[in-house]
Amino acid sequence: MTIRPRRSVLYMPGANARALEKARTLPADGVIIDLEDSVAPDAKVEARGRVVETVKAGGFGPREVVIRINGLDTPWGSDDLDAAASAAPDAILLPKVDKVEQLETVGRRLAALGVPETTRVWAMIETPLAILDIKAIAACAANPLSRLSVFVLGTNDIAKETRAALVPGRAPMVAWLSMVVAAARIYGIDVLDGVWNQFQDMDGFKAECAQGVEMGMDGKTLIHPTQIEPCNEAFSPPQTDVARARAIIDAFALPENAGKGVITLDGRMVELLHAEMAKRTVALADAIAARA
Numbered sequence: 001m002t003i004r005p006r007r008s009v010l011y012m013p014g015a016n017a018r019a020l021e022k023a024r025t026l027p028a029d030g031v032i033i034d035l036e037d038s039v040a041p042d043a044k045v046e047a048r049g050r051v052v053e054t055v056k057a058g059g060f061g062p063r064e065v066v067i068r069i070n071g072l073d074t075p076w077g078s079d080d081l082d083a084a085a086s087a088a089p090d091a092i093l094l095p096k097v098d099k100v101e102q103l104e105t106v107g108r109r110l111a112a113l114g115v116p117e118t119t120r121v122w123a124m125i126e127t128p129l130a131i132l133d134i135k136a137i138a139a140c141a142a143n144p145l146s147r148l149s150v151f152v153l154g155t156n157d158i159a160k161e162t163r164a165a166l167v168p169g170r171a172p173m174v175a176w177l178s179m180v181v182a183a184a185r186i187y188g189i190d191v192l193d194g195v196w197n198q199f200q201d202m203d204g205f206k207a208e209c210a211q212g213v214e215m216g217m218d219g220k221t222l223i224h225p226t227q228i229e230p231c232n233e234a235f236s237p238p239q240t241d242v243a244r245a246r247a248i249i250d251a252f253a254l255p256e257n258a259g260k261g262v263i264t265l266d267g268r269m270v271e272l273l274h275a276e277m278a279k280r281t282v283a284l285a286d287a288i289a290a291r292a
Protein backbone atom coordinates (compact mmCIF):
# COMPACT_ATOMS: atom_id res chain seq x y z
CA MET A 1 0.00 0.00 0.00
CA THR A 2 1.49 3.32 -1.13
CA ILE A 3 0.40 6.43 0.74
CA ARG A 4 1.59 10.01 0.44
CA PRO A 5 1.12 11.93 3.71
CA ARG A 6 -0.97 15.05 3.25
CA ARG A 7 -1.40 16.03 6.89
CA SER A 8 -0.47 19.69 6.48
CA VAL A 9 -0.71 21.67 3.24
CA LEU A 10 0.17 25.36 3.51
CA TYR A 11 -1.12 28.09 1.21
CA MET A 12 1.67 30.39 0.00
CA PRO A 13 0.96 33.62 -1.94
CA GLY A 14 2.39 33.45 -5.45
CA ALA A 15 3.19 37.15 -5.44
CA ASN A 16 5.49 36.93 -2.39
CA ALA A 17 9.00 35.88 -3.42
CA ARG A 18 10.19 35.63 0.18
CA ALA A 19 7.32 33.33 1.11
CA LEU A 20 8.03 31.08 -1.86
CA GLU A 21 11.64 30.73 -0.81
CA LYS A 22 10.61 29.93 2.76
CA ALA A 23 8.25 27.21 1.49
CA ARG A 24 11.28 25.06 0.70
CA THR A 25 12.23 24.80 4.38
CA LEU A 26 8.93 24.39 6.23
CA PRO A 27 7.91 21.01 7.72
CA ALA A 28 4.59 20.92 5.86
CA ASP A 29 3.74 17.84 3.81
CA GLY A 30 2.77 20.11 0.94
CA VAL A 31 2.49 23.69 -0.24
CA ILE A 32 -0.18 25.28 -2.41
CA ILE A 33 1.38 28.17 -4.30
CA ASP A 34 -1.55 30.45 -4.94
CA LEU A 35 -2.35 32.53 -8.00
CA GLU A 36 -5.98 33.09 -7.06
CA ASP A 37 -7.31 34.70 -3.87
CA SER A 38 -4.00 35.92 -2.43
CA VAL A 39 -2.89 37.75 -5.60
CA ALA A 40 -4.33 41.13 -6.62
CA PRO A 41 -5.62 41.41 -10.21
CA ASP A 42 -2.84 43.78 -11.28
CA ALA A 43 -0.17 41.41 -9.90
CA LYS A 44 -1.42 38.15 -11.38
CA VAL A 45 0.67 38.09 -14.55
CA GLU A 46 3.89 38.88 -12.70
CA ALA A 47 3.05 36.32 -9.99
CA ARG A 48 2.40 33.66 -12.62
CA GLY A 49 5.90 34.01 -14.01
CA ARG A 50 7.46 33.97 -10.54
CA VAL A 51 5.55 30.83 -9.56
CA VAL A 52 6.54 28.93 -12.69
CA GLU A 53 10.18 29.90 -12.19
CA THR A 54 10.04 28.84 -8.53
CA VAL A 55 8.48 25.46 -9.21
CA LYS A 56 10.83 24.69 -12.08
CA ALA A 57 13.81 25.52 -9.84
CA GLY A 58 12.73 22.79 -7.42
CA GLY A 59 14.38 22.39 -4.03
CA PHE A 60 11.19 21.47 -2.19
CA GLY A 61 12.45 18.07 -1.07
CA PRO A 62 9.67 15.66 -0.08
CA ARG A 63 7.06 18.43 0.02
CA GLU A 64 4.21 18.11 -2.46
CA VAL A 65 4.09 21.22 -4.66
CA VAL A 66 0.70 22.38 -5.94
CA ILE A 67 -0.17 25.45 -8.02
CA ARG A 68 -3.65 26.91 -7.52
CA ILE A 69 -4.73 28.68 -10.70
CA ASN A 70 -7.50 31.17 -11.25
CA GLY A 71 -10.80 29.84 -12.56
CA LEU A 72 -10.95 29.10 -16.27
CA ASP A 73 -13.85 31.53 -16.52
CA THR A 74 -11.60 34.43 -15.43
CA PRO A 75 -9.27 36.50 -17.62
CA TRP A 76 -6.23 34.69 -16.13
CA GLY A 77 -7.36 31.08 -15.83
CA SER A 78 -6.45 29.74 -19.25
CA ASP A 79 -2.95 31.25 -19.23
CA ASP A 80 -2.52 30.10 -15.62
CA LEU A 81 -3.30 26.53 -16.62
CA ASP A 82 -0.82 26.55 -19.50
CA ALA A 83 1.87 28.11 -17.33
CA ALA A 84 1.29 25.73 -14.44
CA ALA A 85 1.38 22.80 -16.84
CA SER A 86 4.77 23.95 -18.14
CA ALA A 87 6.16 23.88 -14.59
CA ALA A 88 5.02 20.25 -14.09
CA PRO A 89 4.17 20.55 -10.37
CA ASP A 90 2.90 17.61 -8.37
CA ALA A 91 -0.63 18.92 -8.87
CA ILE A 92 -2.70 21.79 -10.23
CA LEU A 93 -5.51 22.97 -7.95
CA LEU A 94 -8.69 24.13 -9.68
CA PRO A 95 -10.91 26.61 -7.80
CA LYS A 96 -14.68 26.33 -7.51
CA VAL A 97 -15.12 22.99 -9.22
CA ASP A 98 -18.84 22.26 -9.36
CA LYS A 99 -19.27 20.64 -12.78
CA VAL A 100 -17.87 17.45 -14.23
CA GLU A 101 -17.16 19.34 -17.45
CA GLN A 102 -14.53 21.51 -15.73
CA LEU A 103 -12.44 18.47 -14.86
CA GLU A 104 -12.88 16.98 -18.31
CA THR A 105 -11.76 20.22 -19.96
CA VAL A 106 -8.64 20.45 -17.82
CA GLY A 107 -7.82 16.77 -18.32
CA ARG A 108 -8.00 17.09 -22.08
CA ARG A 109 -5.90 20.26 -21.99
CA LEU A 110 -3.14 18.66 -19.91
CA ALA A 111 -3.08 15.63 -22.19
CA ALA A 112 -2.83 17.83 -25.28
CA LEU A 113 0.06 19.72 -23.71
CA GLY A 114 1.88 16.47 -23.02
CA VAL A 115 2.03 17.07 -19.27
CA PRO A 116 3.37 14.00 -17.43
CA GLU A 117 0.81 11.82 -15.63
CA THR A 118 2.67 12.56 -12.40
CA THR A 119 1.05 16.01 -12.41
CA ARG A 120 -2.31 15.40 -10.78
CA VAL A 121 -5.45 17.53 -10.48
CA TRP A 122 -6.86 18.72 -7.16
CA ALA A 123 -10.34 20.25 -6.95
CA MET A 124 -11.59 22.96 -4.60
CA ILE A 125 -15.02 22.06 -3.24
CA GLU A 126 -16.45 25.38 -2.13
CA THR A 127 -19.94 25.89 -3.57
CA PRO A 128 -23.41 24.52 -2.78
CA LEU A 129 -23.63 23.03 -6.28
CA ALA A 130 -20.37 21.14 -5.75
CA ILE A 131 -21.66 19.65 -2.51
CA LEU A 132 -24.97 18.59 -4.02
CA ASP A 133 -23.22 17.04 -7.06
CA ILE A 134 -20.23 15.69 -5.16
CA LYS A 135 -20.74 12.04 -6.13
CA ALA A 136 -20.70 12.86 -9.85
CA ILE A 137 -17.63 15.06 -9.42
CA ALA A 138 -15.83 12.37 -7.43
CA ALA A 139 -16.69 9.78 -10.08
CA CYS A 140 -14.40 11.65 -12.48
CA ALA A 141 -11.49 10.04 -10.63
CA ALA A 142 -12.46 6.73 -12.25
CA ASN A 143 -11.43 8.24 -15.60
CA PRO A 144 -7.61 8.50 -15.80
CA LEU A 145 -7.97 11.49 -18.12
CA SER A 146 -9.22 13.63 -15.22
CA ARG A 147 -6.13 13.02 -13.02
CA LEU A 148 -8.36 13.85 -10.04
CA SER A 149 -6.76 12.78 -6.77
CA VAL A 150 -7.61 15.29 -4.00
CA PHE A 151 -10.56 17.37 -2.83
CA VAL A 152 -9.71 20.59 -0.98
CA LEU A 153 -12.55 22.01 1.07
CA GLY A 154 -13.07 25.76 0.79
CA THR A 155 -15.02 26.28 3.99
CA ASN A 156 -14.82 30.08 3.89
CA ASP A 157 -16.44 30.14 0.46
CA ILE A 158 -19.01 27.53 1.52
CA ALA A 159 -19.96 29.82 4.40
CA LYS A 160 -20.19 32.80 2.08
CA GLU A 161 -22.33 31.00 -0.51
CA THR A 162 -24.68 29.29 1.95
CA ARG A 163 -24.75 31.98 4.70
CA ALA A 164 -23.98 29.24 7.20
CA ALA A 165 -22.14 30.48 10.28
CA LEU A 166 -18.50 29.53 10.82
CA VAL A 167 -18.76 28.51 14.47
CA PRO A 168 -16.67 26.20 16.67
CA GLY A 169 -17.62 22.62 15.87
CA ARG A 170 -19.01 23.68 12.46
CA ALA A 171 -22.43 22.17 13.19
CA PRO A 172 -24.06 23.92 10.18
CA MET A 173 -21.51 22.29 7.84
CA VAL A 174 -20.94 18.83 9.29
CA ALA A 175 -23.42 17.12 6.96
CA TRP A 176 -21.90 18.79 3.89
CA LEU A 177 -18.33 17.96 4.89
CA SER A 178 -19.32 14.35 5.54
CA MET A 179 -20.89 14.11 2.09
CA VAL A 180 -17.59 15.16 0.52
CA VAL A 181 -15.64 12.60 2.56
CA ALA A 182 -18.08 9.81 1.68
CA ALA A 183 -17.96 10.55 -2.06
CA ALA A 184 -14.18 10.81 -1.98
CA ARG A 185 -13.80 7.43 -0.31
CA ILE A 186 -15.89 5.73 -3.02
CA TYR A 187 -13.40 6.79 -5.68
CA GLY A 188 -10.11 6.78 -3.77
CA ILE A 189 -9.76 10.56 -3.46
CA ASP A 190 -7.99 12.22 -0.52
CA VAL A 191 -9.75 15.05 1.34
CA LEU A 192 -8.09 18.13 2.85
CA ASP A 193 -10.06 20.18 5.36
CA GLY A 194 -10.52 23.93 5.00
CA VAL A 195 -8.45 26.58 6.73
CA TRP A 196 -8.74 27.87 10.30
CA ASN A 197 -8.86 31.66 10.06
CA GLN A 198 -7.92 32.68 13.63
CA PHE A 199 -4.34 31.47 13.39
CA GLN A 200 -3.45 32.86 16.84
CA ASP A 201 -6.20 30.74 18.45
CA MET A 202 -4.22 27.52 18.68
CA ASP A 203 -6.72 25.76 20.95
CA GLY A 204 -9.50 26.32 18.45
CA PHE A 205 -7.24 25.18 15.64
CA LYS A 206 -6.32 21.96 17.42
CA ALA A 207 -9.99 21.24 18.11
CA GLU A 208 -10.84 21.64 14.43
CA CYS A 209 -7.92 19.41 13.44
CA ALA A 210 -9.26 16.76 15.82
CA GLN A 211 -12.69 17.08 14.24
CA GLY A 212 -11.19 16.62 10.79
CA VAL A 213 -9.44 13.44 11.94
CA GLU A 214 -12.68 12.12 13.44
CA MET A 215 -14.52 12.81 10.18
CA GLY A 216 -11.97 10.81 8.21
CA MET A 217 -10.12 13.61 6.45
CA ASP A 218 -6.51 13.11 5.38
CA GLY A 219 -5.16 16.50 6.40
CA LYS A 220 -5.86 20.21 6.56
CA THR A 221 -5.01 23.30 4.55
CA LEU A 222 -3.21 26.01 6.50
CA ILE A 223 -2.64 29.75 6.32
CA HIS A 224 0.29 30.19 8.74
CA PRO A 225 3.50 28.25 9.41
CA THR A 226 2.76 28.03 13.15
CA GLN A 227 -0.13 25.72 12.30
CA ILE A 228 2.09 23.08 10.66
CA GLU A 229 3.45 21.17 13.66
CA PRO A 230 0.15 20.77 15.56
CA CYS A 231 -1.55 19.79 12.32
CA ASN A 232 1.09 17.14 11.59
CA GLU A 233 0.66 15.77 15.09
CA ALA A 234 -3.13 15.64 14.81
CA PHE A 235 -3.18 13.79 11.50
CA SER A 236 -0.40 11.33 12.38
CA PRO A 237 -1.60 7.98 13.78
CA PRO A 238 -0.76 7.69 17.51
CA GLN A 239 2.02 5.25 18.34
CA THR A 240 -0.42 3.11 20.33
CA ASP A 241 -2.61 2.77 17.23
CA VAL A 242 0.40 1.88 15.08
CA ALA A 243 1.55 -0.77 17.56
CA ARG A 244 -1.95 -2.25 17.69
CA ALA A 245 -2.13 -2.25 13.88
CA ARG A 246 1.16 -4.11 13.59
CA ALA A 247 -0.06 -6.67 16.12
CA ILE A 248 -3.25 -7.27 14.11
CA ILE A 249 -1.28 -7.75 10.88
CA ASP A 250 1.13 -10.15 12.59
CA ALA A 251 -1.73 -12.12 14.15
CA PHE A 252 -3.48 -12.70 10.82
CA ALA A 253 -0.14 -13.78 9.33
CA LEU A 254 0.22 -16.67 11.80
CA PRO A 255 -0.21 -20.15 10.21
CA GLU A 256 -3.00 -21.07 12.62
CA ASN A 257 -5.04 -18.05 11.46
CA ALA A 258 -4.64 -18.69 7.73
CA GLY A 259 -7.98 -18.37 5.96
CA LYS A 260 -9.82 -17.10 9.02
CA GLY A 261 -12.14 -14.13 8.74
CA VAL A 262 -12.29 -13.52 12.49
CA ILE A 263 -9.69 -14.06 15.21
CA THR A 264 -9.25 -13.19 18.86
CA LEU A 265 -6.42 -10.87 19.87
CA ASP A 266 -5.85 -9.79 23.46
CA GLY A 267 -9.38 -10.80 24.36
CA ARG A 268 -10.99 -8.83 21.53
CA MET A 269 -12.63 -9.99 18.32
CA VAL A 270 -10.73 -8.85 15.23
CA GLU A 271 -12.06 -9.18 11.66
CA LEU A 272 -10.31 -9.06 8.32
CA LEU A 273 -11.63 -5.56 7.82
CA HIS A 274 -9.62 -4.53 10.87
CA ALA A 275 -6.55 -6.02 9.23
CA GLU A 276 -7.13 -3.90 6.12
CA MET A 277 -7.52 -0.80 8.29
CA ALA A 278 -4.36 -1.79 10.14
CA LYS A 279 -2.39 -2.03 6.90
CA ARG A 280 -3.32 1.54 6.04
CA THR A 281 -2.36 2.79 9.51
CA VAL A 282 1.04 1.13 9.26
CA ALA A 283 1.59 2.34 5.70
CA LEU A 284 0.81 5.92 6.73
CA ALA A 285 3.08 5.72 9.78
CA ASP A 286 5.91 4.30 7.67
CA ALA A 287 5.46 7.00 5.02
CA ILE A 288 5.60 9.71 7.69
CA ALA A 289 8.71 8.16 9.23
CA ALA A 290 10.37 8.07 5.81
CA ARG A 291 10.00 11.85 5.54
CA ALA A 292 12.01 12.49 8.70
